[in-house]
Amino acid sequence: MTVMEQRGVYRPTPPPAWQLRTDPAPLLPDAEPYRVLGTEAAGKADEELLGRLYAQLVRGRRYNTQATALTKQGRLAVYPSSTGQEACEVAAALVLQDRDWLFPSYRDTLAAVARGLDPVQALTLLRGDWHTGYDPREHRIAPLCTPLATQLPHAVGLAHAARLKGDDVVALAMVGDGGTSEGDFHEALNFAAVWRAPVVFLVQNNGFAISVPLDKQTAAPSLAHKAVGYGMPGRLVDGNDAAAVHEVLSEAVSRAREGGGPTLVEAVTYRMEAHTNADDATRYRGDAEVEAWRDHDPILLLERELTERGLLDEDRTRAVRYDAEAMAADLRERMNRDPDLDPMDLFGHVYAEQTSQLREQAAQLRAELEASAEEGAEGAGGADGEESGR
Amino acid sequence: MSTVAAERAAKKAAKPATMAQALGRALRDSLAEDPTVHVLGEDVGVLGGVFRVTDGLTKEFGEDRCTDTPLAEAGILGTAVGMAMYGLRPVVEMQFDAFAYPAFEQLISHVARMRNRTQGAMPLPITVRVPYGGGIGGVEHHSDSSEAYYMATPGLHVVTPATVADAYGLLRASIASDDPVVFLEPKRLYWSKADWNPDAPQAVEPIGRAVVRRTGRSATLLTYGPSVPVCMEAAEAAVAEGWDLEVVDLRSLVPFDDETVAASVRRTGRAVVVHESNGFGGPGGEIAARVTERCFHHLEAPVLRVAGFDIPYPPPMLERHHLPGVDRILDAVARLQWEAGS
Incomplete structure (x- = not known):
């Protein structure tokens, strides 16, 4: 049986017969975001996993503060921080196998880094020395996507292609609450459900699309409820509870891997920083709201759990912090070096083979560069000549 | 048999064929030759496309190779991007020129520039077939000549045949190209006829030659x-x-x-x-x-x-x-x- 045939065949039923094609009840999300930390479910959580999540959260927070600092030093053109959202970023990376694919948005460099990508490569786009600083196929990480939700159909197509080839590959695609209003969100979820593609859609509902709050974005009961309309399950999870996000995403990944089709996961979280360093969040939200979320910080929640269970002592904390500092110091040091840029690369990868028009334009730029280099050299030589003449 | 004799025999075997038939044959031969080629679009399966260009492909190659998609052009091209990222060679059919517009963002923001933004690491060998132009008595939104939009986007090839033989040759070359190609099919020439031998089509010229x-x-x-x-x-x-x-x-x-x-x-x-x-x-x-x-x-x-x-x-x-x-x-x-x- 072909992959497409596994979908079954739909024939319109003659009137007056009518029946639902799918029972919506099992697809519905819970009324409350699922939590693990601080609940009974925490007892069942794998201690080793909690430790790993903790180390990655601390490292992720340090990465966020370092990247933000780099914008202030002019080393990054822009940085959309995921501070406060580290649990989602880290869990998304950790639930995937090596062969699986991650489809991040521009706010998800941390997920790529948590997956093992060199932070300097992850930040290439935001530094501005090129658009994508890594080979997507080598790392199974799609280019960071700026046009919102447009990477979601890519995830569906890739997962579908893998299934057609008989490969056991899952794609996890990340999008924000604002992105769920885009047409590509709708089309991607619809295609994924119709094709039963092995995809997990992770929506980080961080409360804002730049300045626009969720109630101006949607009238849906929750973003997870949107899944039901496509015939896929929706899951609602506390996005600051790393253990819960990890568990829900793991289940969704397993379901996809086993041929169960796509899942939509809404992780409820909060964007602690402004949209980017170029944004002023005080224009659209108050301090009290931000402060309230500080008590629900992803690192704090996990720290509490680990401390209560005696899994976190001072030595362990120090080791984790030391590791995070080392990463930040290395990142800072390497980002402070000027990137090695060759303007002729502009013409390098537009087509497999340069068109005659691009060859002409490349020659023009090369001539301009050579002329300005000569001018520079002559300028220096001329000054010398004048001096020796006197 | 000498080359001259072979050519003469091939010419003898030529029978009147339409451009639509030559395009269909190009798709068929590409599917047969390269297992990574996949055709997808609206009504391309059982129906064979509204212009019947994909007639018989699903029957011959199965639904996995020639796939009826949901009715959503951005979704079709967007999923084709993902398929190409995984090493497939999708051939997408847009039903009519003006119905390709919902896919513009995918085309311009991703298809055209993926090779460039990944510094050559991830080229997208996608062919987007677009029936275009007027003269067929089509009602509103069925007769646009949209080539200027595509021409204005660096990273795309824009190809359009005018003869039966070119329709075959250029489509084969477009599908084989490692760059994305917007392949514009002149609607009113779909039923134009010429003597053509599908079993010995003329050699495929590289894209870019007038x-x-x-x-x-x-x-x-x-x-x-x-x-x-x-x-x-x-x-x-x-x-x-x-x-x-x-x-x-x-x-x-x-x-x-x-x-x-x-x-x-x-x-x-x-x-x-x-x-x-x-x-x-x-x-x-x-x-x-x-x-x-x-x-x-x-x-x-x-x-x-x-x-x-x-x-x-x-x-x-x-x-x-x-x-x-x-x-x-x-x-x-x-x-x-x-x-x-x-």
């Missing part, structure tokens, strides 16, 4: 796609007026064959660009500028354009007034300053 369809000494008509037969007809009619017109079929708008075009205009000293697309901001402006830049001292007259009017595509009962026809082309030729020049 061809001289008719040699002439008086002036060059630069054209492509649906306007090629119109220009050929105009050239025949021009003989009575004492003009010997050369007709160049561009075949590929990107890459643009400056060499063939400039060589022709240098020979004739006069040029008219002919296309259905709106004149203002249309391909003719770019082509006229390129010709002027390269052939200024050979030109006896300004390069003229015969194009569709700068209006939204008209309703079918009025479209004949909009489309460049033989008379309008000859009127333009008449304005090429014959008194001053020769």
